[in-house]
Amino acid sequence: MLKTVGVAGAIGLAGCSGNGGDGGDGMDDGDGGDGGDGMDDGDGGDGGDGMDGGDGGDGGGGPDLLTVIGYPESGIQLFRDYYAASDGAEDILIPDGLQDPSLPGQVGNDMNNVTGTAPAAGGPNQEAFSSLYQDTYDETPGVFTSQSYDSAAALILANVAAGENDGTAIRDQLRRIANPDGTSYGPGEFVDAVEAVANGENINYQGASSAVNFDQNGDPASAAYQIWEFAGQSADSVNVQETQNFEGENPDGAGPSADSSPGGLGREVSVGILLPETGDLASTGQPMIRAAELPAQQVNESDLDLTVNAQFEDTNTSPDQGVTGAESLVNAGVPAVCGTASSGVNVPVCQETLIPNEVVGCSPSSTALSVTNLEDDDYIFRTAPSDQLQGRVMAQVASERLGASTAATLYVNNDYGQQLSNRFSSVFEDTFDGEVYDQISFNIGESSYSNVIEQALTSGN
Structure with missing residues (x-):
């Protein structure tokens, strides 16, 4: 059966057509x-x-x-x-x-x-995320919001699993909490997932945008695509004929991963959000920011002995402003960042700020192959599929x-x-x-x- 997707839901970002590269x-x-x-x-x-x-x-x-x-x-x-x-x-x-x-x-x-x-947003827990977003903001989630939620959720889980606000430790926990061979949790059970990793348990985060299995490049090992x-x-x-799940060349994921999770309670988890609140992608970036803030809200509103400090900086859809925002987050001691949105901002932010400072970056929407090919020492991840x-x-x-x-x-x-x-x-x-x-x-x-x-x-x- 055919279903329709409105302009706001078009992954190619019809509203950005005046900017060449936006979509x-x-x-x-x-x-x-x-x-x-x-x-x-x-x-x-x-x-x-x-x-x-x-x-x-x-x-x-x-x-x-x-x-x-x-x-x-x-x-x-x-x-x-x-x-x-x-x-x-x-x-x-x-x-x-x-x-x-x-x-x-x-x-x-x-x-x-x-x-x-x-x-497309085709993860095993897409409906749970959509309900959560709708209930929280009284609006329908938009383009790349599910990827934004998954990015922030994965970074928080990896931080809790690492037991410290340290970029290298978080990097080493990302595949452990995301890839197979653990108890499955999704957005609807996110607080339970945080408690499990705090107790040192092995989990498999199953996301809204995809299964969130990271391959050797830090890219999703599989993703849903609309035809x-x-x-x-x-x-x-547009008329969506069907949505299919496609696997990359290494669907089980690969790359460095910690053997165990120290975990622990009684601490503050730090995460950065570096997305466009203003500039050419403001209309798309604002819902993405709201989605990225949701996992922190879920933890902070729970009775867990953990808090999440989610610090936001606006990229203004500008490489220079993106680097400035990233530097502000790094100077504030943030060990991992949900962002950025566009590859034109993401690449310089990664090269100039995140990688040199051993800070993990996880973009929800930057898809260019040049991100896959970064010399990143495994600090750069994505919840959006690569053009690979x-x-x-x-x-x-x-x-x-x-x-x-x-x-x-x-x-x-x-x-x-x-x-x-x-x-x-x-x-x-x-x-x-x-x-x-x-x-x-x-x-x-x-x-x-x-x-x-x-x-x-x-x-x-």
């Missing part, structure tokens, strides 16, 4: 906006020569599938140019960065040949759902676009025996994308 890699404002304009020397030449432009724009010998990775602001013109050049015979696959329900209306086409993927389609030119929602996983999900959907055996990719010319295009292409070819004819970059803000569209449609000829 593209979960919340990759800094990554997308900065990279899109500045890496363009090769792109102009690629599009300009048209690659067989005289050979037939009907695309009859072209790929089965086009994968388009970008943001709504340039996606409008790109899809207008596509439908002007094609009858829509090709399937098109897009990630969450283009999950804007208003896109068909702006393009002037129902976009019936487009299928999308997007991270969705546009609902038409006048819709304010989304690239695999897209390749699987392309092959198994859409039946494609050949593809071409069009990707926004920045780290996010290039990395996700490369990941999709490698998995599509190596795992699903497909063939990617070409990977073609495009720039944000061009007045026409006809050349790159033609190049994609005629690739493989």
Whole structure:
């Protein structure tokens, strides 16, 4: 059965379409906006020569599938140019960065040949979290709120298990409290979970956003993804066809983990929350902040002999402000931080502040591959899935759902676009025996994308 998701629930953050990167890699404002304009020397030449432009724009010998990775602001013109050049015979696959329900209306086409993927809140305790959030705030949880709750909850549990406000000790407890082989607890039993780890017991936190099993990179070892389609030119929602759980390459998790939990009661647990209350992501960041504050409230309102001091700093959706906020938390002795939201803020915060000071960071919404690849000595975690996983999900959907055996990719010319295009292409070819004819970059803000569209449609000829 189909179900609809309103604009506020679209993982691609339709409301951020004016910022290039805001929706593209979960919340990759800094990554997308900065990279899109500045890496363009090769792109102009690629599009300009048209690659067989005289050979037939009907695309009859072209790929089965086009994968388009970008943001709504340039996606409008790109899809207008596509439908002007094609009858829509090709399937098109897009990630969450283009999950804007208003896109068909702006393009002037129902976009019936487009299928999308997007991270979803699909953890085993999603309903329990939703009820908790609704009861506390009298509103429906929004984008990345379940990931925010899970991030703060995991950090608090690891701190209690460690028995001290020490980043290295918390780091070593995160997989012990989150990964399998312990008693299962979720948001509805969070206080019981805290009491269990305080008593030195082995638990398995099962979250709202996912099972919250951390792999060797500190990323979720599995995650839920929506498979969705546009609902038409006048819709304010998209049609979610189904939600599936996908496993990464190491679904059981891996990486350093403590053998035991010292635990203990009679102390104050310190945790930081570093998310955007202001700036471009304010409308999305504010519910995320509320969700991240919930686990601390649950402990502080209980009769446990523990208190949680949750200290908040606003990133203002700015790398500089994010670093300043992180420094304030570190100077206050905070050993672990729920944040940040966007990869453009998260990467400098991790590199300049968290990692050098041996402070654990756990982002609820930064998905870029560059976070996975940080030299972090295992201090950086995420409850949002990496685009390493989304690239695999897209390749699987392309092959198994859409039946494609050949593809071409069009990707926004920045780290996010290039990395996700490369990941999709490698998995599509190596795992699903497909063939990617070409990977073609495009720039944000061009007045026409006809050349790159033609190049994609005629690739493989």
